[in-house]
Amino acid sequence: EGECRAWIENVTGDKLGESTLQEELKNGVVLCNLINTISPGLIKPAKNSKMPFMQMENIAMYLEGCSKLGVPSFSSFQTVSLYENKDMGSVLNNIQALGSAAQRVPGYSGPTLGAKLAKAAPRKFSEAQMRAGTNTQTFLGKGSHGGATQACACACACA
Numbered sequence: 001e002g003e004c005r006a007w008i009e010n011v012t013g014d015k016l017g018e019s020t021l022q023e024e025l026k027n028g029v030v031l032c033n034l035i036n037t038i039s040p041g042l043i044k045p046a047k048n049s050k051m052p053f054m055q056m057e058n059i060a061m062y063l064e065g066c067s068k069l070g071v072p073s074f075s076s077f078q079t080v081s082l083y084e085n086k087d088m089g090s091v092l093n094n095i096q097a098l099g100s101a102a103q104r105v106p107g108y109s110g111p112t113l114g115a116k117l118a119k120a121a122p123r124k125f126s127e128a129q130m131r132a133g134t135n136t137q138t139f140l141g142k143g144s145h146g147g148a149t150q151a152c153a154c155a156c157a158c159a
Contacts, residue, residue, distance in 0.1 A: 001021050001088075001092060003113065004021065004092050004095045004096065004113070005021050005024075007095070007099055007111055007113040008030065008034055008095070010110070010111040011034060011037050011038065011102075011110050011111055012030065012033050012034055012037050013037075014030070014033070016030065021088075022082065022085045022088050022091070025082060025091070026055065026082060026083055026085075027046075027048070027049075027055040027058060028046055028055050028056070028057070028058025028059040028060075028061070028062055029046040029048050029058060031046075031058070031059065031062035032044075032045065032046035032058050032061055032062050032065070033046065034062070034098075035061075035062055035065035035066070035069070035098075036065075037110070038069065038098075038102045038105055038108050038110070039065075039068075039069060039105050039107075039108065042065050042068055042069070043061045043062070043064060043065040043068075044061060046058040046061065052083070055083065056079050056080075056083055059079045059082055059083060060079055063076055063077075063079070063094075066094065066097075066098055066101070069098065069101045069102065069105060070101045070104065071094065071097045071098050071101045072097065075093055075094050075096075075097035076090075076094055077090035077091050077093075077094050078090075095113070096113060096114040096115075097114065098113075098114075099112060099113025099114035100113070100114035100115050100116070100117050101117070103116060103117060104117060
């Protein structure tokens with residue numbers, strides 16, 4: 001939680017209050033500012049309101065922004081998880097995933113959080129290399145002893 005709080009403060013440049021992180025994020029304003037700091041104009045600015053449905057709408061806009069930035073859907077959370085403090089762990093997981101996704105946003109050079117995402121490294125093989133590979137036995141084909149065969153497995157099972 002401390003890492004997420006520090007990252008949000010470093011990215012947005014705003015100091016969060018002394019309340020719990022859930023209380024600070026509950027109205028969605030900080031989260032929307034976070035998304036728009038990472039990628040300016042990606043979502044509409046948050047509405048600073050005391051009305052619960054407006055606060056939940058802010059959280060929904062934040063989650064939409066996460067999706068647009070490439071945060072996987074399995075790293076998302078339900079709006080009530082944050083608003084009603086039902087599952088703060090999933091909220092923290094989402095913020096970590098956003099920190100990872102932010103590293104790939106063009107033009108973003110701010111602080112990082114979470115794992116660095118791997119880059120694709122496609123391999124190119126010649127026809128000769130492909131043919132040689134199809135004729136090479138893999139370790140899986142050899143079995144755990146390097147010489148096991150299907151005949152041996154069948155004989156052992158039938159015995």
